[in-house]
Amino acid sequence: MFDDLPPDLERLHTLRVWHAMWVRRIDTKIAAIVKRQAEEDHGRRNRPRPPEWIVELGIGARKPPLQVHAGDCYMAGQRRRPIDRDEARRLITSGLKACTHCRPDVQLRIID
Known part of the structure; x- marks a missing residue:
């Protein structure tokens, strides 16, 4: 099972840190997009009506x-x-x- 991973502990820790860094970056990007979409939806719902x-x-x-x-x-x-x-x-x-x-x-x- 998982034969493609390095056999030593030092490289496994390095891989774990690297992947954790990428997961944080991805989570940060997801949070930013969710926030932007919520702001756009709020803006669309609360846009003032044009004057008659x-x-x-x-x-x-x-x-x-x-x-x-x-x-x-x-x-x-x-x-x-x-x-x-x-x-x-x-x-x-x-x-x-x-x-x-x-x-x-x-x-x-x-x-x-």
């Missing part, structure tokens, strides 16, 4: 509003802030441009 409506903002100190978008619109720029339904309706009815891709004016049932 957003307003795209311009450049400058005042950052004037440029366009109203649905919260999940892919055409909204990087400068934006969430707004509620009433503010979205107010902005569109006061003349602010509605996005032509997500059509918030249609979703909000605003007729020209």
Whole structure:
């Protein structure tokens, strides 16, 4: 049985230490992966919902509003802030441009 192992005690101890080192490394890697997956699952479960409506903002100190978008619109720029339904309706009815891709004016049932 186990004829391929060295016959002397010194080399057997060396092999045992070497394998124990690898088992520790493997266990450390397993623990890191389990922790990362738990953090990802926690992040997925606790991710905040996207806003229902957003307003795209311009450049400058005042950052004037440029366009109203649905919260999940892919055409909204990087400068934006969430707004509620009433503010979205107010902005569109006061003349602010509605996005032509997500059509918030249609979703909000605003007729020209």
